[in-house]
Amino acid sequence: MSTGDSGGLRAIAAFLGTCWKINLASALEYRLSFALLAGMMFINNFIWLFFWNLFFSRFPIVQGWELRDVMLMWAIGAGGFGWVNLLFGNFTRIATIVSTGELDLYLAQPKPVLLHVLASRMSITAAGDFVFGLVIFAWVGERTLLGALAFALGLLLAGLLFLGVMLHVGCLAFFIGNSEGIAQQALGSFVSLSTYPSSIFKGAARAMLFSLIPAGFISYLPIGLLKHFDPWFVTAAIAATALIGGSGIALFRFGLKRYASGNLIAARS
Amino acid sequence: MDRTMGDSSRTEAGKAVAIWGAGAAAFAKSAAVARITLRQMMFYKTDFLLRCAFLLMILYVFSQLWSAAYGGGETGSVAGFTLKQLLWYLVFTEALTLAAPPICSRIEQEVKNGDVAMRLVRPISYVLYHYASFLAEAALRFAIHLLAGSLVVWPIVGAPNFGYGWAALLSLSLGALTVTFLMAAAIGLCAFWIEETRGLEFVLQKLQFTLGGMLLPIDLMPDWLQRICAWLPFRAAMYLPARAAVHSGGDHLLRDLGVQAVWLAVLGAIVAVIFRRGAVKLHVNGG
Numbered sequence: 001m002s003t004g005d006s007g008g009l010r011a012i013a014a015f016l017g018t019c020w021k022i023n024l025a026s027a028l029e030y031r032l033s034f035a036l037l038a039g040m041m042f043i044n045n046f047i048w049l050f051f052w053n054l055f056f057s058r059f060p061i062v063q064g065w066e067l068r069d070v071m072l073m074w075a076i077g078a079g080g081f082g083w084v085n086l087l088f089g090n091f092t093r094i095a096t097i098v099s100t101g102e103l104d105l106y107l108a109q110p111k112p113v114l115l116h117v118l119a120s121r122m123s124i125t126a127a128g129d130f131v132f133g134l135v136i137f138a139w140v141g142e143r144t145l146l147g148a149l150a151f152a153l154g155l156l157l158a159g160l161l162f163l164g165v166m167l168h169v170g171c172l173a174f175f176i177g178n179s180e181g182i183a184q185q186a187l188g189s190f191v192s193l194s195t196y197p198s199s200i201f202k203g204a205a206r207a208m209l210f211s212l213i214p215a216g217f218i219s220y221l222p223i224g225l226l227k228h229f230d231p232w233f234v235t236a237a238i239a240a241t242a243l244i245g246g247s248g249i250a251l252f253r254f255g256l257k258r259y260a261s262g263n264l265i266a267a268r269s
Numbered sequence: 270m271d272r273t274m275g276d277s278s279r280t281e282a283g284k285a286v287a288i289w290g291a292g293a294a295a296f297a298k299s300a301a302v303a304r305i306t307l308r309q310m311m312f313y314k315t316d317f318l319l320r321c322a323f324l325l326m327i328l329y330v331f332s333q334l335w336s337a338a339y340g341g342g343e344t345g346s347v348a349g350f351t352l353k354q355l356l357w358y359l360v361f362t363e364a365l366t367l368a369a370p371p372i373c374s375r376i377e378q379e380v381k382n383g384d385v386a387m388r389l390v391r392p393i394s395y396v397l398y399h400y401a402s403f404l405a406e407a408a409l410r411f412a413i414h415l416l417a418g419s420l421v422v423w424p425i426v427g428a429p430n431f432g433y434g435w436a437a438l439l440s441l442s443l444g445a446l447t448v449t450f451l452m453a454a455a456i457g458l459c460a461f462w463i464e465e466t467r468g469l470e471f472v473l474q475k476l477q478f479t480l481g482g483m484l485l486p487i488d489l490m491p492d493w494l495q496r497i498c499a500w501l502p503f504r505a506a507m508y509l510p511a512r513a514a515v516h517s518g519g520d521h522l523l524r525d526l527g528v529q530a531v532w533l534a535v536l537g538a539i540v541a542v543i544f545r546r547g548a549v550k551l552h553v554n555g556g
Contacts, residue, residue: 033465036463036465036468037465037467037468039468040467040468040469040471040472041468041471043471043472043475044471044472044474044475047472047475047476047478047479048475050479051478051479051484051485054479054485054489054490054491054494055338055484055485057491058338058347058348058489059338062334062337062338063337125467125468181315181316181319182319184319185319185320185322185323188323189322189323189326189327192326192327192330193326193330196330196333196334197334199337200330200333200334200336200337201333202333205329205333
């Protein structure tokens with residue numbers, strides 16, 4: 001790596017650090033609201049686990065899955081969604097930003113556009129998701145160094161998969177115009193699919209969950225990564241994450257070439 | 270003496286006419302709001318299609334989950350529910366859940382951006398306006414979601430031949446949607462004090478999903494939880510109509526209607542108190 005490259009990376013790291021610091025300061029301006037929203041999200045996730053607890057009290061094992069596996073699936077899903085939504089909170093709003101012309105604001109500034117868009121917002125509720133993930137892992141996960149490292153890898157993969165998928169969906173706005181509704185439904189559907197045991201799906205549905213709609217790579221992490229380490233699955237999950245992320249970035253760049261300004265006067269939000 | 274009695278009875282009759290007239294006017298205004306809402310909805314067909322797509326997806330997931338839990342057997346019964354009854358039960362609860370417009374967020378937005386002031390000066394009660402709009406939107410969505418849900422479940426477990434269950438479902442759905450509206454309105458109106466009600470709305474939704482029996486019929490829950498659910502309003506919003514539908518029965522219809530009536534009275538009173546207190550402390554600057 002050349003000195004120029006490392007200097008560029010340092011500048012980007014410093015830029016990201018500043019964005020996150022400002023986002024956090026902004027969120028903490030209304031501390032009570034921050035605590036309430038994050039706390040409510042924590043409770044919200046916990047209520048889902050309560051449902052699963054009721055479900056498994058009737059059916060203790062379903063397709064090899066037990067309550068603990070589902071709890072870890074939620075820990076990885078919510079934790080992964082939480083960290084990416086904390087650090088890159090605009091990843092769910094790309095369609096809105098493109099279709100409303102808010103993108104002009106970022107194009108006019110001398111920073112990497114996509115990174116700037118993503119890091120310009122911090123989701124307050126995401127703090128509850130992230131903490132929830134950590135608490136559930138501390139509760140039922142394997143509390144060893146190896147277990148913690150595997151969980152951290154799971155969080156990283158899950159977060160990047162959420163980011164990559166929403167990047168693809170958000171980029172639709174470059175090609176079909178207003179796609180906010182589609183993006184919202186896609187997010188809801190993807191989150192839902194990644195929080196049900198992948199083993200309940202068979203045939204074409206299962207194949208789709210590990211290809212076109214890669215939610216299966218998130219929902220199977222508690223089994224393939226944490227419970228019975230499966231090197232083939234983990235390799236496939238890493239490759240899928242890299243592929244989806246890379247193609248998402250390429251799609252955004254391609255879409256940017258087609259982007260026409262809406263002449264909107266906007267401020268960072 | 271006679272004249273006094275005559276005056277009194279005329280006054281009573283006058284009051285009755287006035288009350289009847291006010292009620293009729295409120296009904297006419299609500300019907301107008303409902304008509305306007307339905308017309309507005311016709312412009313958002315894409316939103317409809319997307320919601321239906323989500324419903325199809327989630328029902329497909331549920332059908333896979335419950336088929337796996339039942340071991341694929343369509344004849345066995347768990348807590349009085351066969352797989353067929355359970356999947357159709359989920360169609361009804363999902364259709365009711367997704368039928369409800371986001372009334373909580375709408376009220377919160379109106380309070381936050383000051384639009385509430387515009388609504389308050391109109392010649393119709395603020396809560397009644399939202400109720401009429403809510404009901405019109407919810408009724409149309411409910412019908413469409415029932416059709417969409419049938420597309421997933423019918424091919425898997427067969428036709429919904431529930432006989433009188435359909436009549437029970439329709440009878441209890443109006444009360445169910447009204448209970449849902451009142452709970453959401455109570456949370457939305459809290460925006461008069463705390464502005465941000467999203468967190469409370471999340472929790473309310475999840476309580477409806479679990480304790481309301483949306484994801485799991487209350488009969489499948491442990492006894493201690495069933496006893497708690499019996500004292501909460503959530504089951505009146507989803508469980509009662511969906512269970513009555515799949516158990517083909519009018520056996521408990523009157524009792525279920527009574528339960529809904531009690532909750533409508535209690536929640537209606539709570540919403541009225543919150544609204545009155547909130548409206549008194551409202552300050553809107555500019556316009």
